[in-house]
Amino acid sequence: MKVLLRNPRRELEIEGPTTVLALLKRLEINPESVLVIRGDTLVTRDARLADADDIEIRPVISGGSNPA
Amino acid sequence: MKCRRCGQPAVIDVRRHNAAFCADCFVHHCREQVKRAVHDFDMLEPGQRVLVAVSGGKDSLALWHLLRELGYEADGLYIGQGIGEYSDHSRDATVAFADAQGWKLHEIDIRGQYGFDIPGAAFATKRAPCGSCGLSKRHLFNKAALDHGYPVVATGHNLDDEAAVLLGNVLRWETGYLGRQHPVLPESRGFARKVKPLVRLGEREMAAYCVIQGIDYMVEECPMAAGNKHLGYKDMLNGLEEQSPGSKAAFLFGFLERGHEHFAVEAGEEREALGECRECGSPTSNDDLCAFCRLRERAQGVDAPVELGPTRRRRNRGRHSPSRPTSAG
Ligand code: SF4
Ligand SMILES: [Zn+2]
Ligand SMILES: [Zn+2]
Numbered sequence: 001m002k003v004l005l006r007n008p009r010r011e012l013e014i015e016g017p018t019t020v021l022a023l024l025k026r027l028e029i030n031p032e033s034v035l036v037i038r039g040d041t042l043v044t045r046d047a048r049l050a051d052a053d054d055i056e057i058r059p060v061i062s063g064g065s066n067p068a
Numbered sequence: 069m070k071c072r073r074c075g076q077p078a079v080i081d082v083r084r085h086n087a088a089f090c091a092d093c094f095v096h097h098c099r100e101q102v103k104r105a106v107h108d109f110d111m112l113e114p115g116q117r118v119l120v121a122v123s124g125g126k127d128s129l130a131l132w133h134l135l136r137e138l139g140y141e142a143d144g145l146y147i148g149q150g151i152g153e154y155s156d157h158s159r160d161a162t163v164a165f166a167d168a169q170g171w172k173l174h175e176i177d178i179r180g181q182y183g184f185d186i187p188g189a190a191f192a193t194k195r196a197p198c199g200s201c202g203l204s205k206r207h208l209f210n211k212a213a214l215d216h217g218y219p220v221v222a223t224g225h226n227l228d229d230e231a232a233v234l235l236g237n238v239l240r241w242e243t244g245y246l247g248r249q250h251p252v253l254p255e256s257r258g259f260a261r262k263v264k265p266l267v268r269l270g271e272r273e274m275a276a277y278c279v280i281q282g283i284d285y286m287v288e289e290c291p292m293a294a295g296n297k298h299l300g301y302k303d304m305l306n307g308l309e310e311q312s313p314g315s316k317a318a319f320l321f322g323f324l325e326r327g328h329e330h331f332a333v334e335a336g337e338e339r340e341a342l343g344e345c346r347e348c349g350s351p352t353s354n355d356d357l358c359a360f361c362r363l364r365e366r367a368q369g370v371d372a373p374v375e376l377g378p379t380r381r382r383r384n385r386g387r388h389s390p391s392r393p394t395s396a397g
Contacts, residue, residue: 006287007288030306031310032083034272035080035272035275035279037279042080043079044069044078044079044081045081059287059289060126060271060274060275061228061271061302062125062293063293063294063299
């Protein structure tokens with residue numbers, strides 16, 4: 001499956017099927033710090049991902065001590 | 069996972085609440101959390117006019133959207149910080165959102181109106197950019213509210229922001245800051261009332277709210293944030309949260325319920341002792357220039373060397389080269 005990461009933007013090819021949680025673990029990403037989006041829909045951590053899926057892992061942590 | 073409320077397949081889990089939600093029920097959840105924060109901390113009158121600080125990021129756009137949905141007469145204020153391409157994109161996202169919704173947006177451009185920008189200010193003061201940026205935003209936001217007669221201003225600080233700030237304040241026992249850290253700062257001479265209606269919602273929930281509502285927020289991060297210590301605090305707190313869901317909320321709300329009052333007296337006394345800025349009339353502790361006017365004096369016309377403006381450098385190198393933020397913050 002194609003996995004898009006952001007900030008900086010990069011793309012990985014990862015073999016499916018797997019689950020969201022297993023994918024994040026493999027990439028050493030804390031599930032609390034990202035959203036996982038399949039196509040254009042959010043998926044929960046137990047969702048099964050197929051090899052043909054397009055996945056985006058989007059960080060949700062904003063920097064700066066003074067957000068607007 | 070199934071939606072806790074309706075049993076349909078869930079799209080997002082919120083472990084803090086030991087819950088998962090479908091899209092519709094998640095939107096309901098976000099509204100309820102804002103309603104509850106507004107009620108518990110007595111933030112707003114029903115339908116009140118409120119000025120929302122918007123940056124084009126997830127929190128501020130979601131806040132604006134939620135306040136409108138809940139019937140408040142919420143207008144936006146965008147402050148252009150002059151942080152290269154990042155500021156251009158954040159302005160584009162904000163203006164596009166305001167236009168699409170048909171909502172009123174006020175705009176301030178720091179360089180155009182005050183003759184300096186944040187990278188230049190960071191360079192001139194040899195301090196972390198977030199300091200100059202935060203003080204400028206607070207000053208201009210407050211001024212805009214008073215000038216346009218908004219009784220209250222709202223910012224998109226969420227649970228993660230507040231927990232990270234709290235951790236930073238506790239690590240150094242900043243008693244004055246602890247006394248001022250509250251979801252509501254009441255109006256006082258020269259200061260508009262300030263509220264943070266998103267304190268009961270996490271950063272991840274705000275991003276999910278935008279995705280679900282089709283709000284096209286700016287995912288790109290401010291290049292000046294790299295190395296900022298609050299990012300480190302958020303990381304640590306998320307480590308705890310993953311081990312033990314609910315830690316961040318327990319930390320923040322425990323403080324607000326049982327800790328804050330012990331520091332509030334000191335902060336109140338500091339506010340009493342304020343004089344007036346001779347340049348702009350804002351409250352200030354020294355009867356001369358306020359922090360913003362001092363910053364303006366030092367930073368006017370200063371151009372940060374290229375290293376401080378990664379977005380500008382990126383622009384010069386072409387759009388697709390990777391941005392390497394320097395150790396700002
Ligand atoms: S990260 Fe720092 S410099 Fe950038 S917008 Fe936030 S407070 Fe300002
Ligand atoms: Zn539901
Ligand atoms: Zn001043």
